[in-house]
Amino acid sequence: xxxxxKKYTIGxxxxxxxxxxxxxxxxxxxxxxxxxxxxxxxxGESSFDLELYMExx
Numbered sequence: 001x002x003x004x005x006k007k008y009t010i011g012x013x014x015x016x017x018x019x020x021x022x023x024x025x026x027x028x029x030x031x032x033x034x035x036x037x038x039x040x041x042x043x044g045e046s047s048f049d050l051e052l053y054m055e056x057x
Contacts, residue, residue: 007036011044 009029010017017023032049033042042050 006039007034008039008041009034009043010041 004024005027007027007029008023009031010023012023014025014028017028018025032045033040033053035053040050040053042053
């Protein structure tokens with residue numbers, strides 16, 4: 001799956017995301033759970049929110 005240009009969220013500080021060189025700054029979202037097509041991401045502290053999201057699908 002090509003994950004470029006996909007919206008995402010992650011439990012990582014902005015400066016750490018930038019340091020990795022992996023994450024596209026313009027596609028980061030503040031939401032706890034983000035779905036963009038087949039890709040679903042959640043922040044580390046949001047595992048319960050992700051579970052609820054998946055149940056509603």
